[in-house]
Structures are given as C-alpha cells and as structure tokens.
Amino acid sequence: MASDFKAIPIIDVSPLLAKCNDPNMAEDLGVSEVVKQLDRACKEAGFFYVKGHGIPDSLVKKVKDVIHQFFDLTYEEKLKIKMSTATGFRGYQRIGENITQGKPDMHEAIDCYREVKPGRYGALGKPLEGSNLWPDNPPNFSSLMEEYISLLTDLARNIMRGIALALGGSANEFEGDKAGDPFWVMRLIGYPGASDAKCPEMPENDIGCGAHTDYGLLTLVNQDDDIPALQVRNLSGEWIWAVPIPGTFVCNIGDMLKIWSNGLYEPTLHRVINNSPKYRVSVAFFYEPNFYAAIEPLEICKQKTGGVEKFGRAVYGEHLVRKVTTNFVM
Numbered sequence: 509m510a511s512d513f514k515a516i517p518i519i520d521v522s523p524l525l526a527k528c529n530d531p532n533m534a535e536d537l538g539v540s541e542v543v544k545q546l547d548r549a550c551k552e553a554g555f556f557y558v559k560g561h562g563i564p565d566s567l568v569k570k571v572k573d574v575i576h577q578f579f580d581l582t583y584e585e586k587l588k589i590k591m592s593t594a595t596g597f598r599g600y601q602r603i604g605e606n607i608t609q610g611k612p613d614m615h616e617a618i619d620c621y622r623e624v625k626p627g628r629y630g631a632l633g634k635p636l637e638g639s640n641l642w643p644d645n646p647p648n649f650s651s652l653m654e655e656y657i658s659l660l661t662d663l664a665r666n667i668m669r670g671i672a673l674a675l676g677g678s679a680n681e682f683e684g685d686k687a688g689d690p691f692w693v694m695r696l697i698g699y700p701g702a703s704d705a706k707c708p709e710m711p712e713n714d715i716g717c718g719a720h721t722d723y724g725l726l727t728l729v730n731q732d733d734d735i736p737a738l739q740v741r742n743l744s745g746e747w748i749w750a751v752p753i754p755g756t757f758v759c760n761i762g763d764m765l766k767i768w769s770n771g772l773y774e775p776t777l778h779r780v781i782n783n784s785p786k787y788r789v790s791v792a793f794f795y796e797p798n799f800y801a802a803i804e805p806l807e808i809c810k811q812k813t814g815g816v817e818k819f820g821r822a823v824y825g826e827h828l829v830r831k832v833t834t835n836f837v838m
C-alpha cells in the first residue's frame with residue numbers, strides 16, 4: 509500500500525496466459541505489457557482486477573449459486589459440517605465466530621484447505637490435518653469446488669509468473685521449493701445484509717470482515733455482482749471500494765510476497781461491509797507458498813532496495829497456523 513490510489517486497476521491477463529509456457533515469454537510484447545501493469549498495480553495498490561482469465565463464467569456463477577443455497581439452510585443443517593479443532597479447522601463457522609482485530613466478524617463461512625494427511629507436515633501441520641467437509645447438497649458440491657480449485661490454482665500460478673517477471677526475476681522464480689507445490693486455502697463466505705432476516709439485529713456499517721491483510725502470495729476473490737462491500741485502504745487511510753465488475757476476479761497480494769520482494773510489493777489492508785439489504789456471498793481463493801517454504805528476501809529484490817534485508821525469515825506454514833489457531837471463538 510504505497511500510494512493514494514483512488515481506483516483499482518483492471519488488467520487483461522490473456523496475453524500472459526497465452527505465452528506462459530513459452531520459454532521466451534519474457535521477450536513477448538504482449539506479456540511485457542501485462543508485466544508492466546502487474547508491477548504498477550502491486551506497487552501502487554496491492555490490488556487489481558483480472559479479466560481475460562479464461563475461467564468459464566458459468567462455473568464462476570454456479571459456485572456462488574450453490575453457496576447461496578447452502579447459507580439459506582437452517583443452522584441445524586449447516587452445523588452438520590461444523591468446523592472444529594477436530595476437523596482441522598475445516599468446515600462451517602457461524603456468524604461471529606471468526607475474530608479480526610479482537611472483534612467478531614459478521615460473516616459465516618465454510619473454510620477449506622489443501623488436504624493434509626496425518627504426519628504430512630509434522631507437528632507444525634497437525635492442527636490442519638484432515639480433509640474438507642462439503643455439504644451433501646447439491647450432490648455435485650464437492651466436484652464443482654474441486655474443478656474450481658484446480659482452475660484457480662493454474663490461473664494463480666500463471667499470474668505469479670507475471671509477478672516474478674515484474675520483480676525482475678525469471679518466470680519460474682516461485683516454482684520449486686518456494687511455491688512449486690503450493691498450499692491453498694479457500695473460504696466460501698456469506699455476509700448478511702444490513703436488514704437481513706438471518707441477522708435482524710445487525711446494524712448498518714457493521715463489519716462483515718475486519719481490516720486485515722492476506723497471509724500468503726495471491727488471493728483471487730469471486731464476489732456477488734451488484735453488491736459493493738469489499739473496501740481497500742489507500743495510503744491516506746481512505747477506503748476505496750472494490751466494486752464488483754462482472755467477469756473479473758479481484759486479486760490482492762499477501763504477506764509472504766512482502767518478504768520475498770523485500771518490501772517492493774506490500775499487501776494492502778482491506779475489509780468488508782455489506783450495507784446492501786441483500787445477502788452477499790464471495791469465494792476467496794488463496795494461492796500460497798509451499799507449506800514449509802522458508803521466505804526471505806530474493807536477491808534480485810534486495811539489490812533493488814539498497815542491498816539490506818528489511819524482513820527476517822519466515823516459514824509460511826508457521827504464519828498460517830498461527831493465524832488459523834487464533835482466528836476463532838468456537
């Protein structure tokens with residue numbers, strides 16, 4: 509968050525996607541143009557919309573439709589897939605159970621993580637061990653989400669190739685032991701409206717999700733059309749709306765990219781306030797480093813920022829587990 513941006517840029521990533529498996533992609537003019545836009549967006553806002561992403565519109569909509577259907581169920585039904593420490597923090601959490609900056613958030617959600625088999629990440633990964641809990645209805649809920657996760661993982665990996673070039677690295681900078689085996693997190697979130705029947709006591713301007721930054725590399729948000737609710741804070745502290753733009757994902761960078769880029773790119777504070785009378789859903793997909801990735805400033809970024817490391821070393825999985833295990837009252 510390094511500027512007083514008033515609007516969030518829209519980037520057509522199709523030229524990047526067309527060339528992202530070409531070993532000479534960095535020399536392509538179309539790719540260079542996208543890379544320039546990514547660099548600017550990451551420096552100035554930490555947020556950007558992507559269009560030309562190739563994810564079918566029908567899937568993007570379908571995913572939100574089934575989530576609306578789920579949140580319309582009674583608490584009793586929803587609690588059949590209740591999240592707990594025993595489920596590896598996977599599953600359904602009620603309104604007010606997620607805590608941000610010490611205050612309960614006015615949202616409900618299903619949290620999902622990449623599967624963690626027992627022992628896979630040793631003692632550190634133990635709290636997240638388990639498989640995701642999916643609703644029974646519709647019967648294709650889980651296959652729909654799995655298809656979505658697979659497509660978004662590929663898309664995020666390709667956008668990260670553009671970001672790697674923007675930082676002056678090779679396109680594969682984040683492959684291998686950095687994010688070649690990416691962890692992922694997905695939150696299916698529902699925010700009651702200002703006078704929603706599900707939450708009649710909710711006042712206006714109540715916080716759907718308090719101000720925070722995301723934890724990993726790159727987040728892709730698929731939000732309901734027609735309901736502005738996501739806000740991003742600029743340098744002066746003004747909250748800039750990330751209004752829904754049909755056909756796009758809202759993307760933002762996470763905490764680990766700040767370290768890898770030695771502060772060239774910083775995650776931006778954002779929050780959610782649903783003042784519309786309508787119930788809003790969003791799907792936040794978090795593309796993250798390898799669970800055990802050791803994050804320290806990349807040499808190329810250090811050189812561009814005075815040669816001194818601005819941040820100490822972090823392990824992504826430690827950062828994630830610390831957040832997840834302190835996010836809830838259950």
Ligand SMILES: N=C(N)NCCCC[C@H](N)C(=O)O
Pocket residue numbers: 606607608609693717718720721722723794831835
């Ligand atoms: N996996 C991610 N990034 N989730 C974002 C949730 C942010 C709210 C959370 N209570 C917090 O305080 O971090």
Ligand SMILES: O=C(O)CCC(=O)C(=O)O
Pocket residue numbers: 695697717722729731737738778779780790791792
């Ligand atoms: O619902 C949204 O638009 C964004 C949610 C968010 O910022 C998050 O879950 O990290």
Ligand SMILES: [Fe+2]
Pocket residue numbers: 720721722727778
């Ligand atoms: Fe977020």
